Amino acid sequence: MNYFFNWRDHARALPEKFYKTTLFQGAHLMVGLNCLEPGQTQSAHAHQGADKFYFVLEGSGTFVVGDEERQAEAGTVVTAPAGIKHGVTNSGNERLSLLVAIAPPPIR
Amino acid sequence: MNYFFNWRDHARALPEKFYKTTLFQGAHLMVGLNCLEPGQTQSAHAHQGADKFYFVLEGSGTFVVGDEERQAEAGTVVTAPAGIKHGVTNSGNERLSLLVAIAPPPIR
Numbered sequence: 001m002n003y004f005f006n007w008r009d010h011a012r013a014l015p016e017k018f019y020k021t022t023l024f025q026g027a028h029l030m031v032g033l034n035c036l037e038p039g040q041t042q043s044a045h046a047h048q049g050a051d052k053f054y055f056v057l058e059g060s061g062t063f064v065v066g067d068e069e070r071q072a073e074a075g076t077v078v079t080a081p082a083g084i085k086h087g088v089t090n091s092g093n094e095r096l097s098l099l100v101a102i103a104p105p106p107i108r
Numbered sequence: 109m110n111y112f113f114n115w116r117d118h119a120r121a122l123p124e125k126f127y128k129t130t131l132f133q134g135a136h137l138m139v140g141l142n143c144l145e146p147g148q149t150q151s152a153h154a155h156q157g158a159d160k161f162y163f164v165l166e167g168s169g170t171f172v173v174g175d176e177e178r179q180a181e182a183g184t185v186v187t188a189p190a191g192i193k194h195g196v197t198n199s200g201n202e203r204l205s206l207l208v209a210i211a212p213p214p215i216r
Contacts, residue, residue, distance in 0.1 A: 001174075001189075003173040003174065003176060003186060003187045003188070003192075004171075004173075004176075004178055004180060004184060004185070004186055004187075005184065005185040005187075006183050006184050006185075007183055007185060008183055023185055023187075024159075024161065024185070024187045024189075026159035026187070026189045026190060027159065027189075027190060028157070028158060028159040028190060028211045028212060029137070029159035029160075029161070029209065029211040031161055031185060031187065031209075049136070050136060051132075051134035051135065051136040051137035051211075052137075053132065053137070053139055053209070055163065055207060057183075063112075065111040065112075066109075066111065068111060068112075070112055072112060075114050075115055075116055075165075076112055076113065076114050077112070077113040077114075077115060077131055077132070077139060077207070078111060078112055079111045079112075079113070079131075079132045079134075079139065080111070081109075081132075081134045081135075082134060082135060082136060084111075099163060099185070101137065101139075101161070101209050101211075103136040103137040103159075103209075103211030103212070104136060104211065
């Protein structure tokens, strides 16, 4: 099993829709990478019974969490507790790459 | 509730022992920050029934996961699935800062 991942090895652009990939899936936790090109959006949604966070790796975006909307840049942890609506738009000029963790993992 | 955290606002050195703080604690997931000064160590340990990962924010360290020992720098995700032994030593010359997530959260 591979325990080590450099996120830059997994970053990628998709023109039609933001890119997402899974780096690790355990019994209790999923870790993935989302890449949004400028203008791409992850629509606001909520995970019932699962906590999530984003960590901004590069770029900047406009995040919505609950009733709050805020711009966040590289170095920011954005949390989305279970049941709280959240989404993000790449409102910058470069790629927005996000490390994403969800616990428990979504059922696939 | 605050959903947004910049890890740099929470980084800190402790001379006697590596520094750890919690950024977010939900029902299903805990997100924290660990800062190890050069030479400081988090001894190898395992979480039964909880998946964990580190994300290297700055610096570099020598990680042990299971039977594997590896040097990792900023940008690396280091996973420690439930029951797998893991630990880290700051083997560099600058602070090693790690974002850490554990699911489910440790009982406090």
